[in-house]
Amino acid sequence: MAVKHLLFDRATKTLTPAKARKRRIALTQRMRHVIQTVFVAFILTTSVLHWLSSSGTTASIDALCPFGGLETLWHWLSTGQFVPKTHLSNLVIGLGLLLGTLLAGGAFCGWICPFGALQDGLNWLRGKLHIRAIQVPARLDRVLRYGRYVLLTLILFQTIASVQLWFGNYDPYKTIFGLDWLFNFNLATSWIAYLLALVVLVVSLFVERAWCRYACPLGGAISLLGNVSLLRIRRTEAACKSCAVCVKPCPVKLDVATAKTISSNCIGCLACVDACPRPGALEVTLAPVWLDGLRSRLQRTHKTVEEVSHAR
Ligand code: SF4
Numbered sequence: 680m681a682v683k684h685l686l687f688d689r690a691t692k693t694l695t696p697a698k699a700r701k702r703r704i705a706l707t708q709r710m711r712h713v714i715q716t717v718f719v720a721f722i723l724t725t726s727v728l729h730w731l732s733s734s735g736t737t738a739s740i741d742a743l744c745p746f747g748g749l750e751t752l753w754h755w756l757s758t759g760q761f762v763p764k765t766h767l768s769n770l771v772i773g774l775g776l777l778l779g780t781l782l783a784g785g786a787f788c789g790w791i792c793p794f795g796a797l798q799d800g801l802n803w804l805r806g807k808l809h810i811r812a813i814q815v816p817a818r819l820d821r822v823l824r825y826g827r828y829v830l831l832t833l834i835l836f837q838t839i840a841s842v843q844l845w846f847g848n849y850d851p852y853k854t855i856f857g858l859d860w861l862f863n864f865n866l867a868t869s870w871i872a873y874l875l876a877l878v879v880l881v882v883s884l885f886v887e888r889a890w891c892r893y894a895c896p897l898g899g900a901i902s903l904l905g906n907v908s909l910l911r912i913r914r915t916e917a918a919c920k921s922c923a924v925c926v927k928p929c930p931v932k933l934d935v936a937t938a939k940t941i942s943s944n945c946i947g948c949l950a951c952v953d954a955c956p957r958p959g960a961l962e963v964t965l966a967p968v969w970l971d972g973l974r975s976r977l978q979r980t981h982k983t984v985e986e987v988s989h990a991r
Pocket residue numbers: 787788789792793794795796890891892895896897898899
């Protein structure tokens with residue numbers, strides 16, 4: 680069942696197909712950037728208020744991080760306590776993200792995460808500065824993508840073992856958006872965190888969404904869970920003319936033009952769906968991958984029943 684385009688069909692009805700496609704891309708991406716900006720502003724405002732509150736009672740961005748929910752989950756389930764610096768809010772936000780991912784896969788990364796938005800901003804800046812992006816060779820890209828799962832496993836293991844937010848002091852998301860560098864700059868104690876954040880920013884300027892693709896532990900968890908999401912982008916081979924127009928705009932460089940079902944590394948930005956010139960070739964479908972196995976099993980059973988009844 681195709682669920683994309685319903686929103687914009689009315690706005691693009693009277694245009695030529697090419698212009699309608701361009702308009703759709705612009706509308707979707709503009710909407711995405713507005714939503715990303717709102718979340719960036721919200722997180723930065725939270726940080727500023729936290730630093731300015733004299734009593735220190737205003738929430739820090741630690742309390743709003745869904746990854747904190749995942750980090751504290753085991754400790755909370757086994758002892759009823761939270762890992763220091765995490766709260767009930769982390770679990771609630773984590774649960775929201777869990778439900779959102781089960782519905783729409785990695786859309787959080789494409790539409791909500793402030794760090795993803797920052798990297799999109801760096802990509803925009805690179806374009807404005809006319810700097811060429813670095814394309815990571817396919818084989819190296821495949822290997823580097825495991826980095827997220829390695830980091831995810833390491834962080835969860837160490838957090839459970841130490842009952843501390845083990846990665847918290849180095850997390851580039853926290854370093855940048857927590858605004859310690861602005862309100863409490865301390866090179867002596869935080870130089871590793873600053874250096875790491877700087878490296879991530881510089882690499883992300885040249886390699887689109889580098890942190891998301893190769894290192895983000897939350898992105899790794901979302902990608903694993905995204906394998907069973909209800910909404911998936913699918914390519915219909917019969918309608919596709921293999922022009923690969925859909926490949927170029929993908930911020931996380933997925934092989935959209937050859938896959939049948941787009942990888943769960945997809946961040947749901949919808950740029951490929953809008954760019955595709957062939958109606959019905961690339962669509963967001965309410966058809967989870969696990970349903971495929973179920974459907975083919977049912978078809979096989981149906982066929983066997985038919986064969987048996989014919990044989991009689
Ligand atoms: S992969 Fe990580 S940093 Fe990137 S958008 Fe997703 S959660 Fe944010």
